Amino acid sequence: MYLENSFMLLEFLKNSGYLKNPPHKLWWPNTGEFEVILGAILVQNTRWEQAFIAIDKLRNNKLLSLEKIANMKEIELQTYINNVGFYKRKSTRIIAICQNILETFGDFDCFCVNVSREWLLAQKGIGCESADSILCYGALRDEMVADNYTYKLLRFYGYELDNYEDIKEWLVSGLLENYESVCKLYNKEIGLNELYARFHGKIVDYCKDHKEVLCQK
Structure with a gap:
């Protein structure tokens, strides 16, 4: 699969069923709490x-x-x-x-x-x-999390982004540049906090399911 931008990754993960029925709306348990x-x-x-x-x-x-x-x-x-x-x-x-x-x-x-x-x-x-x-x-802010799962996933698909801020920028820019398409994908005008949280959750869940494959590269 070729990933031109992060929207293509989001679309792939959502259409693959990741985080379709999460136990928590924003994926992380008890969001908004201490x-x-x-x-x-x-x-x-x-x-x-x-x-x-x-x-x-x-x-x-x-x-x-x-x-x-x-x-x-x-x-x-x-x-x-x-x-x-x-x-x-x-x-x-x-x-x-x-x-x-x-x-x-x-x-x-x-x-x-x-x-x-x-x-x-x-x-x-x-x-x-x-x-x-x-x-x-x-704090429920509009911040995207770029963790080690994301690094491994992007490396698997040919991206050499070793710097945390570069990975975060790649994730955010593709969503913002294609925000209208993101809303069509969700059938609603989704807030950035919810979008970033659910995107992060999809990435983590996908990587856990494909851990052995991602670690081979």
Whole structure:
């Protein structure tokens, strides 16, 4: 298959049935909630399933809130997230970003309205993918996530885009340049936040189904 632009990829994935009936509208569980910040950090170098097991541990113990985690000791948080990779380092970074959110924004709602990508990237342990995940799924902003699945998929189809920002630009530009066709594909005028989130979800689901093939190249 030849991919001239990202719209062709979206069209292929949608027509192939990916994310046709997602368990969550925007694919990531509990979008618009504080837990997206935790998930974006916990999932680094870790399977999704393990990250969400850790989040559920906190939820079941009524600790899944910005304020409670900001006031936790690292050793305490570690007992709830010790199933994920680099959990000691992540406990430090999670507590730090929670404290910084409270100090800078006051609460999660204000954070969602006012946070910038630059502010997130200045936080220890937050890279481009994590920042965009938090903005797209947590703050419900119009940000596209370009993860390692996307890199592998584009490399498989002949694109040599090693830089995160270049991959993100390729994804976004093809959608914006063909936005009218995107709306026809969805039979509605779809918002960019929903579009970017669902496109990302389709890419991840497709890559999981074709992991062995994509890793061969």
